[in-house]
Amino acid sequence: MQYAVARRGVPAAPALRAWAGAVAAFPVTIRVVGAREGRRLNRDFRQKDYATNVLSFQSGDIVLCHPVIAREAREQGKSVRAHYAHLVVHGVLHLRGHAHGRRMEQKEIRALRRLGFRNPYAVESAGT
Numbered sequence: 001m002q003y004a005v006a007r008r009g010v011p012a013a014p015a016l017r018a019w020a021g022a023v024a025a026f027p028v029t030i031r032v033v034g035a036r037e038g039r040r041l042n043r044d045f046r047q048k049d050y051a052t053n054v055l056s057f058q059s060g061d062i063v064l065c066h067p068v069i070a071r072e073a074r075e076q077g078k079s080v081r082a083h084y085a086h087l088v089v090h091g092v093l094h095l096r097g098h099a100h101g102r103r104m105e106q107k108e109i110r111a112l113r114r115l116g117f118r119n120p121y122a123v124e125s126a127g128t
Helices: 011-020 033-048 066-076 080-095 104-115
Strands: 029-034 052-059 061-066
Touching: 011 029, 011 080, 029 033, 033 052, 033 061, 033 066, 052 080, 061 066, 061 080, 066 080, 080 104
Parallel strands: 029 061
Antiparallel strands: 052 061
């Protein structure tokens, strides 16, 4: 675990490790960064000039950008903890060779359910 931001609002290392371990049978390094580092890494490795929520590197590293994750959680009406859990699982599945698509989403949903989280893709309507 590496923290390049203040830990306020970031889930504790044991939770992040447990979420990664739920889908990884190999060591994973998780680094939580701020917007500046997230943007630089996304630009340098994906040629996208903005900070993104999660980046996975075949070396076994996952980079999570806290400001992006916190903003997305607010916008999506999710807890920051649930969004982190989803993105850790998502990042590890990329390390395992999965590409975006329905099959990967189903794996995420199953893993998150086992961890006690709701389907991150479900849209819940107000008043229900």
